[in-house]
Amino acid sequence: MDLSLAIFVQIIAAVLLIIALMVGNAVVMVYMERKVAGFIQRRPGPYEVGPWGTIQAICDSMKLLAKQLYRPGNVDLILYYLAPVLAFFPVLLLFLPIPFGPWLTALHINEGIVLILAFAGLGVLSNLLAGWASNNKFSLLGAARAVAQTVAYEIPMILALLAVVFLSGSMDLKRITEQQGQWPWEWNILLQPLAFFIYLVSLVGETNRAPFDLPEAESELTAGFHTEYSGMGFALFFLSEYANMLLVSFVAAVFFLGGYKGPIADGFWWLFIKAYAVMFFMVWIRWTFPRVRFDQLLNLNWKWLLPLGLLNLWATAIIMKIFL
């Protein structure tokens, strides 16, 4: 009883910290995204508000907080307000099993990755509800795209992660981290380069980021599933998008890049550096590539990533069986 109470308190504290992390991450990412975009597009990016525009993101979030929540006519009231909340809350649970350091895990469980993948699937439900409840054809099309895309890209993502799980013999994120060494040549990325590549592509698809941002393709669907949301409704979608990005980057760091392990001293700083490097990559390709078409997106998934993932898994299994 004492033990479960301790775990309960621990989880509550962790959730509070995770909310702080999510909001902090959104602020950092908005700034990073806009500055990197500015750098790529040969313009300064935000520079008016605060030194080098650093408090631009905070001002933006203040604006979103203060904005009127405009509700268009004939929306499905319950679902319309439920959808952004539903987008936000599963993300809180997703960070629980992430090992931030040797002693820094909110909830140490054996099947951490199962928890993450199970709740990550909930995110698309909120997109679907938002699209359906908005009573807008653009939103509906965006929602339909979101479902097809996210469901499709989850499969190669799982296959890529499964290859690493085979290698480590565990679904425990901490054990997977512990089995990798401090130095880059001891990380799983060298053992599973194909899996890392598949994961990297499907992570962009999974988080609906450009060039795979079909659900919110603005030149076709204005803003896709969140067309009709303003103020905090939009902000919650925005927040959960960045939180999802952070999560998949954390998973990439844990599974392929050695997690919190790194040269000189292990610790959460290494995990953050690696995760933000992955996020930088996502920002970079967003501002570089045009958007793919929807059928091409699904073709890439079903015809290339899925067979490659299966092949990789199969090869991993055979090699494991023979040599280890």
Next chain:
Amino acid sequence: MTGCSLGFINPLSVLENPGTTAGDFYARNFEKKAQPGRVILNLGPQHPSTHGVLRVLCELDGEYVARCEPILGYLHRMHEKMGEVKTPWQFLPNLGRVDYLHPLAWNWAFVGAAEKLAGLTVPPRAEWLRIISCELNRISSHLLWWGAFVMDLGGFTPILYAFEEREKINDILQIITGSRLTMANFRFGGVCADGDARFFKLIQEFIPYLRERLKMYQGLVTDNVILRRRLEGVGPIDVDLCQRYGATGPILRAAGLPRDLRVDYPYGYYDQVELTIPTGPVNDSFGRYLVRLAEIETSLSIVERALKVIPDGPIIMEKAPKVSWKLPAGESYMAVEGARGQINVHLVSDGGKTPYRVKLRAPGFSNLSLFAEAAKGTLLADAIAILGSLDLVIPEIDR
């Protein structure tokens, strides 16, 4: 609405009413012909990829466009009527506002028509200045199209690169036109300002610079695999379709017909420059993309040639028409190759203060008419790509 069945009418229900009674005349009319189970989607007039205020009604079967219909008139400014109530001098600045991306071609069409009617002769230096400024303007128009087109496809960055070049062209043209967007420096019988040494120096620097940048675009955007997959084979438009709808310009040339007024019916001193008309290797969206990029190169070589041969001399004829000038009675017609196709001005005058009739033929109007046929049966994303590849400037279409 349920409100009606309960015995009272909610006044708000008129505003919020969904379903069949919603929408305006066009939407209701369009909806009548729709097949059951299909979605009517209204793109525009405020939509990110309709470049201003074009409105397209689409009937969607899943994500496929079963039928679509462009609706015009949201930016109608009565330019033709203004031509009838203003003297030619007063009407001149209007031309730059018809198509703000290639204003000098419109200037030329109107001024040329008036010069034909009155039998004015333009001094050689003015003719060459017209060619230089018009071609630079064409380059800037194509550059903006290029950036906006890639933005339609979801690539945000190229438009800012294109604007960098466009800024340089604007800086150059500002010297002789005095403005950066709606230029109006053509006068009846010449141009209004001569290029100084800085003007020619900037152009000399700009030509090799842009050639270098075009190579970069080739690697950065044209050879991008995603872009190619998005454009190749999308929206083929053949010569027959073009001719049925009267489409001209890069669309017709991409379809394979080397029709260019600068060569076929040369005006100004275009008969003194050798021109290679780029025609498309393929007639799809990618072909139109390639033709426009090739036309930038063609325009650069025209400017290069013009810089070599431009003579000294006056920039406007002696006894050029003054503000109170009256057009002689009669009618005249001038056709000019604009960035988007054939620009025609048909001028009828009865000898009064103002012209009797000014007919402006906008190439975009005919080019847009193709869209309904070209987009039929394509995916929504492809329809947007086709719309972008037609290079539409809505103010020009609505006039």
